[in-house]
Amino acid sequence: xxxxxxxxxxxxxxxxxxxxxxxxxxxxxxxxxxxxxxxxxxxxxxxxxxxxxxxxxxxxxxxxxxxxxxxxxxxxxxxxxxxxxxxxxxxxxxxxxxxxxxxxxxxxxxxxxxxxxxxxxxxxxxxxxxxxxxxxxxxxxxxxxxxxxxxxxxxxxxxxxxxxxxxxxxxxxxxxxxxxxxxxxxxxxxxxxxxxxxxxxxxxxxxxxxxxxxxxxxxxxxxxxxxxxxxxxxxxxxxxxxxxxxxxxxxxxxxxxxxxxxxxxxxxxxxxxxxxxxxxxxxxxxxxxxxxxxxxxxxxxxxxxxxxxxxxxxxxxxxxxxxxxxxxxxxxxxxxxxxxxxxxxxxxxxxxxx
Numbered sequence: 190x191x192x193x194x195x196x197x198x199x200x201x202x203x204x205x206x207x208x209x210x211x212x213x214x215x216x217x218x219x220x221x222x223x224x225x226x227x228x229x230x231x232x233x234x235x236x237x238x239x240x241x242x243x244x245x246x247x248x249x250x251x252x253x254x255x256x257x258x259x260x261x262x263x264x265x266x267x268x269x270x271x272x273x274x275x276x277x278x279x280x281x282x283x284x285x286x287x288x289x290x291x292x293x294x295x296x297x298x299x300x301x302x303x304x305x306x307x308x309x310x311x312x313x314x315x316x317x318x319x320x321x322x323x324x325x326x327x328x329x330x331x332x333x334x335x336x337x338x339x340x341x342x343x344x345x346x347x348x349x350x351x352x353x354x355x356x357x358x359x360x361x362x363x364x365x366x367x368x369x370x371x372x373x374x375x376x377x378x379x380x381x382x383x384x385x386x387x388x389x390x391x392x393x394x395x396x397x398x399x400x401x402x403x404x405x406x407x408x409x410x411x412x413x414x415x416x417x418x419x420x421x422x423x424x425x426x427x428x429x430x431x432x433x434x435x436x437x438x439x440x441x442x443x444x445x446x447x448x449x450x451x452x453x454x455x456x457x458x459x460x461x462x463x464x465x466x467x468x469x470x471x472x473x474x475x476x477x478x479x480x481x482x483x484x485x486x487x488x489x490x491x492x493x494x495x496x497x498x499x500x501x502x503x504x505x506x507x508x509x510x511x512x513x514x515x516x517x518x519x520x521x522x523x524x525x526x527x528x529x530x531x532x533x534x535x536x537x538x539x540x541x542x543x
Contacts, residue, residue, distance in 0.1 A: 200262020
């Protein structure tokens with residue numbers, strides 16, 4: 190294609206005024222005498238124009254957008270909120286997939302991700318993370334999120350996987366409980382040793398360093414809940430619900446809640462969902478904030494940073510939720526005041542629940 194012949198700098202480029210003033214447009218030769226000198230000037234200037242065109246071709250445009258595949262374990266609010274937080278901060282193109290807690294389906298969806306060859310794959314939830322570990326190709330960087338125990342999920346040492354843990358450090362949780370219930374000396378915990386034995390042992394050590402005793406009651410099946418509650422008959426100053434599937438479920442939770450209300454015991458849960466079901470308060474991850482945190486990691490990976498240089502991260506943004514109605518019912522309105530004060534001090538989001 191021939192450019193219109195108007196000046197020696199033929200392509201019409203938009204250049205800043207300061208740059209334009211540095212160009213002296215060259216007239217075409219009008220006689221044989223000035224032809225040689227003019228053409229020499231043109232050759233040099235045309236080379237400069239080509240160089241400037243190459244530089245200016247990137248002005249006003251962005252680097253090609255990254256491509257992301259997002260695989261979630263199932264379609265629930267915490268995953269969807271995390272995805273919104275991710276997409277708010279990470280522009281690009283997205284392939285969103287839901288494995289609906291089905292490992293066979295997850296294997297097929299992992300195949301789709303492998304075929305798509307995204308810059309980064311994002312996996313949310315333990316099932317999605319395990320699926321990624323097993324079936325997503327090693328040359329695709331993977332960022333996991335909302336995985337409670339990445340070590341138990343077998344993610345340690347995976348060469349193409351890093352991410353944001355869902356676990357909040359035990360010390361952070363116990364410091365929060367103590368700040369909101371300053372008189373606490375004994376904390377009741379119900380747990381399945383096969384599921385949460387390590388967590389409870391670590392919690393007992395951390396609590397002891399804070400002058401607090403963990404009163405632990407073992408439960409191996411849901412039907413043991415009533416018997417396990419008898420361990421707390423001697424009195425505890427607070428009850429702590431940990432993410433143990435044998436305890437944190439629709440069958441056992443109502444029994445725990447009834448016990449704490451009857452005994453006017455502050456009920457500290459690991460998720461806002463239980464606060465909405467009348468537990469007194471919870472400290473949980475800010476899921477939208479985790480989405481932003483995952484985005485930051487994904488951007489680094491898309492830019493070429495090796496997975497090995499990005500260690501697992503704890504969630505940065507935390508959310509403190511308080512059931513105002515439960516506090517009033519138990520005559521523990523000071524709990525609400527303490528929670529709001531502590532959240533402001535630590536920079537946590539505060540979520541009152543009615």
